Amino acid sequence: MPKPGPGLRLIDVAHRAGVSLATASRALAGREGVSEEVANRVRQVADELGYVANPFARTLAGGASTTVGLIVHQVDDPYFAEIAGGVIGLADEQRLLVQICHSGRDPGHELRQIRHLIAQRAGIIIIAGSGYDDPRAEAEAEAVLSGYQRGGGRVAVIGRHALGADAVLPDNEAGGHAVTAHLLGLGHRRIAVAAGAPGLNTVIDRMAGVASALREHGLSLDDLPVVHTDFVREGGRTATERILAEHPSTTAIIALNDAMAMGVLAMLRERGIGVPTRMSVVGFDDVSVAADLAPSLTTVRLPMIDMGRMALELALEPAGAGPRRRPTGHQLIVRDSTGPAPDQSR
Amino acid sequence: MPKPGPGLRLIDVAHRAGVSLATASRALAGREGVSEEVANRVRQVADELGYVANPFARTLAGGASTTVGLIVHQVDDPYFAEIAGGVIGLADEQRLLVQICHSGRDPGHELRQIRHLIAQRAGIIIIAGSGYDDPRAEAEAEAVLSGYQRGGGRVAVIGRHALGADAVLPDNEAGGHAVTAHLLGLGHRRIAVAAGAPGLNTVIDRMAGVASALREHGLSLDDLPVVHTDFVREGGRTATERILAEHPSTTAIIALNDAMAMGVLAMLRERGIGVPTRMSVVGFDDVSVAADLAPSLTTVRLPMIDMGRMALELALEPAGAGPRRRPTGHQLIVRDSTGPAPDQSR
DNA sequence: CTGAAAGCGCTAACAT
DNA sequence: ATGTTAGCGCTTTCAG
Numbered sequence: 093m094p095k096p097g098p099g100l101r102l103i104d105v106a107h108r109a110g111v112s113l114a115t116a117s118r119a120l121a122g123r124e125g126v127s128e129e130v131a132n133r134v135r136q137v138a139d140e141l142g143y144v145a146n147p148f149a150r151t152l153a154g155g156a157s158t159t160v161g162l163i164v165h166q167v168d169d170p171y172f173a174e175i176a177g178g179v180i181g182l183a184d185e186q187r188l189l190v191q192i193c194h195s196g197r198d199p200g201h202e203l204r205q206i207r208h209l210i211a212q213r214a215g216i217i218i219i220a221g222s223g224y225d226d227p228r229a230e231a232e233a234e235a236v237l238s239g240y241q242r243g244g245g246r247v248a249v250i251g252r253h254a255l256g257a258d259a260v261l262p263d264n265e266a267g268g269h270a271v272t273a274h275l276l277g278l279g280h281r282r283i284a285v286a287a288g289a290p291g292l293n294t295v296i297d298r299m300a301g302v303a304s305a306l307r308e309h310g311l312s313l314d315d316l317p318v319v320h321t322d323f324v325r326e327g328g329r330t331a332t333e334r335i336l337a338e339h340p341s342t343t344a345i346i347a348l349n350d351a352m353a354m355g356v357l358a359m360l361r362e363r364g365i366g367v368p369t370r371m372s373v374v375g376f377d378d379v380s381v382a383a384d385l386a387p388s389l390t391t392v393r394l395p396m397i398d399m400g401r402m403a404l405e406l407a408l409e410p411a412g413a414g415p416r417r418r419p420t421g422h423q424l425i426v427r428d429s430t431g432p433a434p435d436q437s438r
Numbered sequence: 439m440p441k442p443g444p445g446l447r448l449i450d451v452a453h454r455a456g457v458s459l460a461t462a463s464r465a466l467a468g469r470e471g472v473s474e475e476v477a478n479r480v481r482q483v484a485d486e487l488g489y490v491a492n493p494f495a496r497t498l499a500g501g502a503s504t505t506v507g508l509i510v511h512q513v514d515d516p517y518f519a520e521i522a523g524g525v526i527g528l529a530d531e532q533r534l535l536v537q538i539c540h541s542g543r544d545p546g547h548e549l550r551q552i553r554h555l556i557a558q559r560a561g562i563i564i565i566a567g568s569g570y571d572d573p574r575a576e577a578e579a580e581a582v583l584s585g586y587q588r589g590g591g592r593v594a595v596i597g598r599h600a601l602g603a604d605a606v607l608p609d610n611e612a613g614g615h616a617v618t619a620h621l622l623g624l625g626h627r628r629i630a631v632a633a634g635a636p637g638l639n640t641v642i643d644r645m646a647g648v649a650s651a652l653r654e655h656g657l658s659l660d661d662l663p664v665v666h667t668d669f670v671r672e673g674g675r676t677a678t679e680r681i682l683a684e685h686p687s688t689t690a691i692i693a694l695n696d697a698m699a700m701g702v703l704a705m706l707r708e709r710g711i712g713v714p715t716r717m718s719v720v721g722f723d724d725v726s727v728a729a730d731l732a733p734s735l736t737t738v739r740l741p742m743i744d745m746g747r748m749a750l751e752l753a754l755e756p757a758g759a760g761p762r763r764r765p766t767g768h769q770l771i772v773r774d775s776t777g778p779a780p781d782q783s784r
Numbered sequence: 785c786t787g788a789a790a791g792c793g794c795t796a797a798c799a800t
Numbered sequence: 801a802t803g804t805t806a807g808c809g810c811t812t813t814c815a816g
Contacts, residue, residue: 101809112788113810115786127785144553145557145810146498146557146810147494148494148495148497149498149809151494152808152811153792153810159537167519167523168516180538181540184540189507189554190537191505191535191537193530194523208535212504212505213494325726358729381730384704385730385732386734449793458803458804460803472802494792495794495808497808498807499794499807790814795806797807798805800803
C-alpha cells in the first residue's frame with residue numbers, strides 16, 4: 093500500500109551528521125560505543141530532520157518493537173475508554189503507538205486477539221478487563237502469553253490475577269465492602285445486588301467485598317437477592333425489573349458497576365420510584381458521568397486513567413523475577429443516590 | 439495443533455512444499471502465476487505448520503500494511519470513544535489492527551501524530567474531529583497527507599472538509615438548525631449559546647445552523663450571547679456562569695456538544711435553576727449517557743459508531759478520482775431538558 | 785570509538 | 801508457471 097513514507101532513512105541522517113550508519117544507529121538507540129559529542133550531533137540532526145525510524149525495519153532487524161497492544165472489552169464503554177486514555181497518554185509521551193482491540197468479554201475472541209497481537213510482534217500486551225471463570229480458556233491464554241513472555245514480550249493485565257503477568261489490581265473487594273458498609277450504615281437491610289455475569293472475576297471479587305461487609309452486620313449474601321445479568325447498562329435495567337417484581341420491599345440496590353447503575357436509575361425513573369427517598373442506589377467505578385446522573389451516583393472511585401498508565405509503566409520496566417502486583421486504591425464517593433433507609437419498620 | 443511458530447519462515451514452508459520462495463509467497467498471497475494445484479499444496483503445508491507471516495518483513499518488503507491509524511481528540515471523550523468503537527468493530531471483522539493516538543485538539547500535535555503514523559507505515563489513516571481554523575496548520579497537514587496518499591496511503595476524515603480526503607460529514611449545520619428551531623418553536627427568544635473554541639470547524643458549522651434557524655424567525659446571531667469556551671464539560675460550566683451573570687433573563691441555552699451540555703446542566707443544578715422550567719438546555723451528538731442525565735438531554739443524534747465504520751469503509755475502498763463525501767444524517771431527540779419558554783411577558 | 789558488511793523474512797522485479 | 805535475486809531500513813557482529 094503506502095510505498096514511501098517520509099523517505100527519510102537512517103542513512104540520510106548518518107550522512108548529514110557525517111558519520112556511518114552504524115554509528116548513527118548506536119547514537120539514536122543510546123547504546124554504548126559512541127562519544128557523547130558524536131551522539132549528540134546525530135540526535136540533533138535526526139531531530140531537525142524529523143527522522144522517525146521505520147519500525148518494520150527496526151523490528152525485523154531484531155530491535156525492540158514500539159507498539160503496545162491493548163485489549164479491552166470495548167473502547168466505547170467509559171470504564172475502558174478511561175483506561176485506554178491512560179495507556180495512550182503515557183504511550184504518547186514515550187513515542188509508542190497503541191493498538192487497541194476488543195475482546196467483547198468473549199474468552200475465545202480475546203485469545204484470538206492475543207494471538208493476532210503476538211503475530212504482529214507487539215512488544216507489549218496489556219489486557220484490561222475481568223478474567224473469566226473458564227479454566228480452559230484462561231489456561232490457554234496463559235500458555236500463549238507465557239510463551240510470548242519467554243520470547244521477550246512484556247505483558248501487564250488490569251483486573252485479573254490468574255495470568256502469570258504483572259498486574260494492576262483494582263480494589264474490587266475493598267470497594268465492594270465500602271459501598272455495602274455505607275448502605276448498611278444508612279440503615280438499609282433489604283438490599284439487592286445487580287451483578288454482571290457470574291463468571292467474571294470482577295463480579296466475583298466485588299461480591300466478596302459485599303459479602304464481607306454483610307457478615308460484619310450479621311447478614312449473609314444468601315439473605316439477599318442477587319440478580320446476574322449483563323455487565324452493562326441494559327443489564328441494570330432488567331435486573332431492576334426483576335428485583336422490583338420479586339422483592340418489592342427492597343430499599344437499596346448495589347450495582348456492581350456504574351454502567352449497570354445507570355440502567356438501574358433509568359428503570360427506577362421509569363417506574364416513578366424516588367431515589368434516594370424510596371430506593372438508594374450505588375454503583376462502582378466512578379466513571380466520569382457518574383456525577384452528572386439523575387441523581388448523582390454514590391459509587392466507588394477507581395483511578396481508571398492511572399490504572400492504564402500504571403499498566404504500561406509495569407510493562408515498560410524489565411520483567412521481574414515473579415509477577416508484580418500493583419493495587420489501585422479506591423475511594424467511596426457519596427453523592428445523592430443514597431440516603432437513609434425509609435422507615436418501613438412495621 | 440498448529441502453533442504459530444516464531445522461527446518458522448516462508449522459506450521453510452516453501453521447501454516443505456517442494457517449491458521456491460517466490461512461488462510460496464505468491465500462493466499465500468493469492469496472487470497470479472501459480473497453478474491452483476501448487477497453490478493449494480503450499481497453503482495446506484503452511485496451515486499444517488501453523489505458518490504466520492512476519493508482518494514486519496512483509497511490510498518492509500513493500501507488502502500491504504494491515505494497520506489503520508486513528509487520530510481522535512481523546513478516546514475517553516464519549517463522542518470519540520464511540521467513533522473509535524465503530525472503527526475497531528469493522529477493523530476486527532477485516533482482521534486489521536487499529537492504532538489510536540490523541541490529537542488533544544492541538545493542530546501541531548495532530549500533525550506530529552500524522553507523521554508518526556505515516557512513519558509507522560499505517561496503510562490507512564483516519565482522522566476524527568474538527569478541523570482548525572488555522573490555515574497554516576491545515577495546509578501543512580494537507581500537504582503531508584497528500585504526499586502520503588500519493589504514495590498509496592488511504593485517508594478518511596470525520597467531520598472536516600478541507601483536507602482533500604474522503605470524508606464522513608456530520609450534519610452539523612442541519613443539526614444546529616434543528617435544535618434551534620425546536621427551541622424557537624417552544625417560544626424561546628432569549629437564547630444563549632455555549633460554544634467551543636471559535637476556531638473549530640465543528641463549532642463554526644453548528645453555529646451556521648443556529649444562525650439560519652434564527653434568521654427564519656427574524657432573529658440574528660448578533661441578538662444573542664455566544665460564549666466561546668472549551669469544547670468540554672468544564673467549558674459548559676464556565677459558559678453558563680457567564681451567561682447567568684451577564685444575561686440573567688436567558689430562557690434557553692444551546693450547548694454545541696453534549697459534553698458542554700453536561701457542564702451547563704451541572705452549573706444550573708448548582709445554582710438551583712430548574713430545567714426545563716426556568717431554563718431549557720439542548721446539546722449536540724447524543725452521546726450514550728445523554729438519556730441518563732438529570733434531566734435527560736434534548737439533543738441532536740449523530741450516528742457516531744456508524745461514522746467510525748463509514749470512515750473505515752471509505753478508506754478500504756480504492757481511492758476515487760476525487761474526494762468522496764458521505765453525509766451522516768441526524769435526528770433531533772427531544773427529551774426532558776427542553777420545555778416551553780416561561781411566560782415572562784412584560 | 786567508528787565503519788563495513790552480513791543478515792532479519794519477505795515481496796517483486798527479472799529470468800527462465 | 802516457476803525460480804532467482806535484489807533490495808526494503810535497520811541492528812549487530814566483526815574489523816580497523
